[in-house]
Amino acid sequence: MSHTITVAEGNGYIVLSVDGNVNRSTAMHYNLEAAALGKKLGIRRFLVDFSAARNTDTVLDQYNFAHKDMPQAEDLDRAARVAVLVAENDHSHDFVETLLQNAGFNVRLFNQKDLALNYLLHP
Numbered sequence: 128m129s130h131t132i133t134v135a136e137g138n139g140y141i142v143l144s145v146d147g148n149v150n151r152s153t154a155m156h157y158n159l160e161a162a163a164l165g166k167k168l169g170i171r172r173f174l175v176d177f178s179a180a181r182n183t184d185t186v187l188d189q190y191n192f193a194h195k196d197m198p199q200a201e202d203l204d205r206a207a208r209v210a211v212l213v214a215e216n217d218h219s220h221d222f223v224e225t226l227l228q229n230a231g232f233n234v235r236l237f238n239q240k241d242l243a244l245n246y247l248l249h250p
Contacts, residue, residue, distance in 0.1 A: 182219035193226035210243035
């Protein structure tokens with residue numbers, strides 16, 4: 128598994144790309160790393176590219192991620208706009224999207240990059 132965190136051209140958003148399986152622990156690590164860069168640069172929009180990453184967590188782990196891990200992380204901005212790009216037939220991230228939204232995070236899943244960018248860059 129590998130990941131990269133970069134700033135998009137024009138500094139409009141942070142790009143977190145993950146290749147391989149992702150779980151509660153790795154997702155939290157990546158989120159905190161991306162959030163720290165966003166905070167440093169004053170960027171509150173994130174494109175999380177999970178199109179080559181599958182969520183391997185159980186339903187309970189996903190619940191704990193959304194309702195325990197994320198809310199307790201002081202460095203995460205609940206109002207940040209987050210677009211998560213997933214592979215077209217990968218539904219392993221669907222439940223955690225709902226959980227995160229219910230926990231007050233501004234997260235949306237997309238399977239088309241142009242729609243994700245439109246969500247990020249337009250009010």
